[in-house]
Structure formats: C-alpha cells, structure tokens
Amino acid sequence: xxxxxxxxxxxxxxxxxxxxxxxxxxxxxxxxxxxxxxxxxxxxxxxxxxxxxxxxxxxxxxxxxxxxxxxxxxxxxxxxxxxxxxxxxxxxxxxxxxxxxxxxxxxxxxxxxxxxxxxxxxxxxxxxxxxxxxxxxxxxxxxxxxxxxxxxxxxxxxxxxxxxxxxxxxxxxxxxxxxxxxxxxxxxxxxxxxxxxxxxxxxxxxxxxxxxxxxxxxxxxxxxxxxxxxxxxxxxxxxxxxxxxxxxxxxxxxxxxxxxxxxxxxxxxxxxxxxxxxxxxxxxxxxxxxxxxxxxxxxxxxxxxxxxxxxxxxxxxxxxxxxxxxxxxxxxxxxxxxxxxxxxxxxxxxxxxxxxxxxxxxxxxxxxxxxxxxxxxxxxxxxxxxxxxxxxxxxxxxxxxxxxxxxxxxxxxxxxxxxxxxxxxxxxxxxxxxxxxxxxxxxxxxxxxxxxxxxxxxxxxxxxxxxxx
Ligand SMILES: *[C@@H]1O[C@H](CO)[C@@H](O)[C@H](O)[C@H]1NC(C)=O
Ligand SMILES: *[C@@H]1O[C@H](CO)[C@@H](O)[C@H](O)[C@H]1NC(C)=O
Ligand SMILES: *[C@@H]1O[C@H](CO)[C@@H](O)[C@H](O)[C@H]1NC(C)=O
Numbered sequence: 001x002x003x004x005x006x007x008x009x010x011x012x013x014x015x016x017x018x019x020x021x022x023x024x025x026x027x028x029x030x031x032x033x034x035x036x037x038x039x040x041x042x043x044x045x046x047x048x049x050x051x052x053x054x055x056x057x058x059x060x061x062x063x064x065x066x067x068x069x070x071x072x073x074x075x076x077x078x079x080x081x082x083x084x085x086x087x088x089x090x091x092x093x094x095x096x097x098x099x100x101x102x103x104x105x106x107x108x109x110x111x112x113x114x115x116x117x118x119x120x121x122x123x124x125x126x127x128x129x130x131x132x133x134x135x136x137x138x139x140x141x142x143x144x145x146x147x148x149x150x151x152x153x154x155x156x157x158x159x160x161x162x163x164x165x166x167x168x169x170x171x172x173x174x175x176x177x178x179x180x181x182x183x184x185x186x187x188x189x190x191x192x193x194x195x196x197x198x199x200x201x202x203x204x205x206x207x208x209x210x211x212x213x214x215x216x217x218x219x220x221x222x223x224x225x226x227x228x229x230x231x232x233x234x235x236x237x238x239x240x241x242x243x244x245x246x247x248x249x250x251x252x253x254x255x256x257x258x259x260x261x262x263x264x265x266x267x268x269x270x271x272x273x274x275x276x277x278x279x280x281x282x283x284x285x286x287x288x289x290x291x292x293x294x295x296x297x298x299x300x301x302x303x304x305x306x307x308x309x310x311x312x313x314x315x316x317x318x319x320x321x322x323x324x325x326x327x328x329x330x331x332x333x334x335x336x337x338x339x340x341x342x343x344x345x346x347x348x349x350x351x352x353x354x355x356x357x358x359x360x361x362x363x364x365x366x367x368x369x370x371x372x373x374x375x376x377x378x379x380x381x382x383x384x385x386x387x388x389x390x391x392x393x394x395x396x397x398x399x400x401x402x403x404x405x406x407x408x409x410x411x412x413x414x415x416x417x418x419x420x421x422x423x424x425x426x427x428x429x430x431x432x433x434x435x436x437x438x439x440x441x442x443x444x445x446x447x448x449x450x451x452x453x454x455x456x457x458x459x460x461x462x463x464x465x466x467x468x469x
Contacts, residue, residue, distance in 0.1 A: 023382045024412035024443065027390045027398055027458075031378030036391060037286060037329045038134055039319070039367035040077025041066065041336035041346065045208075046091040048118035051337050055352055062337045062354045063122075065347050067130035073346075073364030073432075076372050078126045079290060079332055080119045080193075081200075082139035082182050084152035084209045093117045093140075093209065095152070096182055100145030104160075104169040108178060112185045123191045134330075134372060136290070137182060138197035138244060138269075140209035146171035146178075147211065155205030161217045172221060176228040183229075183238055195267055196238040198225060201246045215257035218243050226264035239266025244290055247274030248326070252281050276318070277326035286329035289322045293334035294343035301348070301357040303428045304451055310343035312358025312426065316403055316453040317387070319366050323376070324389045333363060361431040362453060365424065368432060369399040369455045382411065386448070390415075396460045404448045411456075413444040418458035427452035 043051060051062055065072045083093030094117060097108040114120065126132035141152045148164050149156025157163075160170030175198070183193045198221060202213035213221070222240055229237045242258060242265060245251035251270030258265060268285050270277075272292035281287050294309040304313040315333070322328035335345035337354060346360035374391040377398070382388045385406025391399045398415045413421070421444035423435040428451070435454055438445040448454045 022410040022412065023386065024414055025382045025388050025390075025400060025402070026380050027400060027413070027415040028378035028380065029392055029398070029416060032392075033376040033378075034286065034327050034329050036323070036370055036372065036374045036376065037288065038076030038372045039073075039330065039363050039370075040075045040079060040134070040136075040332040041363075042079040042081065042291075042332065042334060043119060043122045043336055043338075044079065044081030044117075045093060046088070046117050047335050047338040047345070048122045050339055050349060052118045052121060054349065054354065058352060058354050062347060062349075063125050063129070065354065065356050065360060066336045067126055067132060069130075069368050072368075073360050074368035075336070075363065076132055076367055077134040077136060077330055077332060078123060078132060079136045079138060080116070080123060081209075082137050082179065083117060084139060084141040084143050086144070086152075088117065091208075095143045096185060097143060097178060100143070104146075104171045104174045108174060108181070110181060114189070116185075120186070120189055120191065123186070124189065127191055134195070135186070135191060135193050136195040136197065136241065136288075137186070137193045137238070138200055138241065138290070139179060140200040141211035142171065142175045142178070146175055152209045152211075153207055155210055155212045157212045157217065158221065161213070161220055163217070172224050173228070175221070176225045179225065180228050180232050180234070183234060184232065187234060187236075192236050193238045194236070195241045196225075196229070197241040197244055197269060199242065200244045201271065202243050203250055204246055213243070215243070215254035218254065219257050219261045222258075222261040222264050226261070240264060241267040241269045241288075244269045244271060246271050248272060248277045248281075248289075249275040255281060255283055272318070272322070277322040277328055279325065280327035287327060288330035288332065289328050290330070290332045291334050292318065292332070293345075295334075297343045299341045299343060299348055299357075301355060303358040303426065310357075310359065312360075312362040313451065313453075315359045316362040316365065316426070319363065320387055320389065320401070320403060323366070324387075331363070331366070333359065356431070358426065358431070361426040364432050365426050365453045365455050366401065369424070369457050370401070371395075374399070385409070386411070398458045400456045400458070402448050402454045402456065404450065404452055404454070406450065408450045409448050411446055411448050413446070413456045413458065414442060415458045416442070417460055418442055418444070419460055419462045421456060421458045423454055423456040425449060425452050425454040
C-alpha cells in the first residue's frame with residue numbers, strides 16, 4: 001500500500017516535470033518603445049507574374065495567405081521593385097522608361113504598361129481587398145542609360161554623382177524625376193506609395209539589377225530626390241527610404257554620412273544577410289528590416305526539427321531579435337509566393353497550387369495581431385524558456401507574443417483595463433490556430449504549448465474580436 005502511494009506520487013512528479021511552473025506576464029502600458037509599421041514581403045522580380053499565372057482560385061488562396069487578417073498571415077507591408085531593365089526576359093523588372101532619350105536634357109520616354117511586372121495587380125489587391133496601407137517601392141538600380149556602366153545590371157553607378165562622371169552627362173535629376181513618375185503612375189492607379197527607395201544593396205555588384213552607391217553618394221542623391229518629390233503634384237509624398245544595405249551593420253555604417261540629409265530622410269532600411277539585426281541603430285527614424293530569407297536551403301514547410309535556417313521557429317525568433325532587441329519597426333521576408341525548391345519564399349507554387357510554409361505562419365503570429373501603428377510596450381514577469389513582447393494596438397487591444405522554447409507552460413497575462421482575451425498559436429500541428437484562453441480578474445490565462453509561438457490579445461471590452469486592419 002505504502003509503496004503504491006510512493007509510486008503514484010513519483011508518477012505525478014514525473015508528469016509535472018514536463019510542465020513549467022505558471023508565470024504571469026505583466027504588461028506596463030506606460031513603458032513605451034518604437035511604433036510598429038508592420039510586417040511584409042515582396043513579389044518583385046516577376047514573382048507577381050508567377051502568381052498571376054495561377055488558376056484564379058489559387059491566386060485568391062495565395063493572396064489570402066499573405067494578406068488576410070482572418071485566414072492568412074495578415075501582412076501589412078508590400079515591397080515592390082521599381083524596374084530598371086529594358087525588357088522582361090528572364091525575371092527582369094521592366095523599366096517605366098526603357099529607352100534612352102539620348103541625353104539627360106531631353107524628356108524621359110515613359111512607357112507605362114499598367115502592369116509593372118504584375119506588381120500593380122498585387123498592390124491593388126493588397127490595398128483595396130485587404131486594406132494594406134503601406135506600399136514600399138524600391139529601385140534596385142537606375143536604368144542602364146543613366147549609369148557609368150551603361151547597364152542596369154552588374155553594378156556601376158548613377159552618372160553625375162561625385163566620382164561618377166559620364167560622357168552622356170549628369171542623370172541625377174532624371175533619375176529623381178523617374179522615381180517620382182513611378183509613384184505618380186501608381187497614384188493614378190489608385191495605389192498610394194508611402195515609402196520610396198532608390199537603391200538596393202548599394203555595396204553589391206550583382207549579375208541582376210544592381211547599382212553601387214557610397215553613403216555620401218546616397219546622401220547627395222537624396223538632396224535632389226527630396227525637392228523633386230516636394231515639387232511634384234503628388235498629394236501624399238512618400239517618405240524617402242535608404243539604403244537597403246546587405247546587412248544590419250553595413251547599414252548602420254552608412255548613417256554617419258546620411259546625417260547630413262537627416263531632415264530629408266524618412267526611413268532607414270537594412271537587410272539581414274551579411275549581418276542580422278543585432279542592436280538598435282543610432283537614428284531617430286524608424287528602421288525596417290526589409291529583406292531576409294534562407295537563400296541556401298531546399299524548400300521546407302516545417303516548423304521545427306533542429307532549428308534549421310528555413311524553419312518557421314527560426315523566423316519567429318528572427319523577428320523577435322529585430323523587433324524586441326534591435327528596435328525594428330517592420331520586418332519583411334524576401335519573397336511571399338513563388339515557384340522553386342528554395343526557402344527564399346514563404347508560399348510555394350507547385351503544380352498550379354500554393355502551399356504555405358510555417359515561415360509564413362511565424363510572421364503571421366506577429367502581423368495578424370500587431371497591427372500598423374501599434375506601440376511596443378513593457379512586459380515583465382516571464383523568463384526562462386519564454387521570450388515575451390507586448391504591443392498596444394491603435395484600437396486599444398494589446399497583443400502579447402510568447403515564444404516558448406521549453407515545455408508547455410501555463411501563462412497568465414495581465415493588462416490594466418482588459419476585459420476579455422483570445423489567443424492563437426503556431427507549432428508543429430497548428431497554423432495560427434485558436435488557443436483556449438481563460439479570463440478572470442483582469443488576467444488572461446493560456447497554456448502555451450512546448451516549442452510554440454502564441455499571441456495573446458487582450459481587449460478593453462467584453463467579447464473581444466480580432467484586431468482590425
Ligand atoms: C481609380 O479610382 C477611380 C475612382 O474610384 C476610378 O474611376 C478609376 O477607374 C480607378 N482607376 C484604376 C486604374 O483603378
Ligand atoms: C502639376 O500640375 C500642374 C497643373 O496640372 C502642371 O501644370 C504642372 O506641370 C504639374 N507639375 C508637375 C511637376 O508635374
Ligand atoms: C527606436 O526607434 C525610434 C524610431 O522608430 C527612435 O526614436 C528611438 O530613439 C529608438 N530607440 C533606441 C533605443 O534606439
């Protein structure tokens with residue numbers, strides 16, 4: 001009898017050992033950090049063309065996966081590539097003025113095709129069907145005829161900048177006019193471009209559209225682009241973004257020279273290839289991580305096996321590192337939807353069907369609940385295997401992210417003034433699946449599964465409801 005009792009007690013202890021002790025996360029709404037602009041992706045380099053060739057029902061599924069706040073990731077930022085190529089061969093993004101006028105003193109020969117490599121369609125869907133408000137248009141290069149190497153690919157720089165003299169003349173103003181015209185074409189098509197970039201990875205010479213710029217050359221060009229946008233007839237002037245450097249550290253290294261045009265700059269952008277977001281950048285402007293992906297691995301839709309570079313779990317944490325530890329206001333995965341056996345995208349096209357990876361749902365655990373304009377707020381009370389972050393949305397709801405690398409954990413979430421709550425989880429078996437949430441005495445209570453990412457949303461009124469666009 002006694003030995004049986006001991007055996008039962010031991011069994012009980014063994015079960016409990018798989019569970020973490022309960023902890024309560026307290027949100028401090030008076031402690032505020034950066035404002036969140038959103039989470040997003042791109043369909044540049046003719047990926048939008050690939051999407052447009054899907055059967056209509058799959059096109060809708062793909063768009064829903066990216067942008068729907070009820071059954072998709074609820075992405076809130078789209079990054080478009082401003083074309084510079086003379087044609088659409090391969091995956092080239094065709095220019096809005098593919099032919100040289102012969103001289104920078106002659107008007108540019110615009111040939112707007114109303115498609116923009118199908119990016120206009122994706123943009124119109126994002127904005128008008130799903131309520132996306134943030135469209136970032138970024139040029140990888142100026143057209144070849146404006147550059148020192150006469151080609152939009154293979155590096156080279158913009159003629160007329162310091163150290164870049166060309167026999168064809170000074171094309172700086174023409175390039176500023178060109179970018180402004182792109183924004184105007186979108187405006188005429190009922191899409192407002194909110195952020196405008198003129199360069200991508202300025203430290204890289206690539207066999208595709210690419211252009212070299214030093215930080216001081218970038219600043220020199222901003223001095224021309226800014227007044228050009230101001231003089232335009234655009235009712236909404238896009239914020240000027242710079243410089244989409246290959247890595248966080250290289251972008252940080254450009255900030256010194258950009259300070260000379262600080263009042264003209266609106267946004268600092270960096271990629272996460274040569275260095276990941278590590279710490280906040282020294283700027284008063286919002287900072288976005290605008291391009292990251294696992295470019296090496298073969299396609300995987302897995303959540304977690306060993307923490308591989310393409311796994312959803314890895315991306316849940318990559319976003320955390322950028323937003324919580326590095327003051328990023330936005331996080332964009334390189335490509336949303338495309339074909340090919342790689343992880344450069346989040347949604348895979350195969351046999352005319354689309355399949356989402358857990359990378360998409362990891363971004364969605366952030367994006368669907370941490371909406372544009374949300375302010376990151378203080379959280380305390382959880383540690384160990386729980387990583388936590390809190391955000392106050394514009395509609396008054398508060399989203400608390402919990403990433404659990406340990407065993408299942410019962411977690412309480414306390415926010416002053418909360419009256420109801422809901423929770424969602426992504427792990428091996430769920431994709432933003434609803435998680436049972438209790439609510440009593442102003443505290444939400446959920447069991448966060450082992451190796452999962454959960455988002456608990458607390459609402460100021462009873463009944464809750466999903467955070468709206
Ligand atoms: C833009 O919106 C206006 C007014 O709603 C409409 O008349 C026009 O057809 C739209 N243009 C495009 C390209 O969608
Ligand atoms: C702005 O609109 C006015 C009136 O239509 C026009 O005269 C002017 O040239 C436009 N300016 C630019 C920069 O397009
Ligand atoms: C975080 O970014 C904001 C701009 O979005 C800036 O005002 C603030 O100073 C930054 N904080 C830190 C710690 O760098």
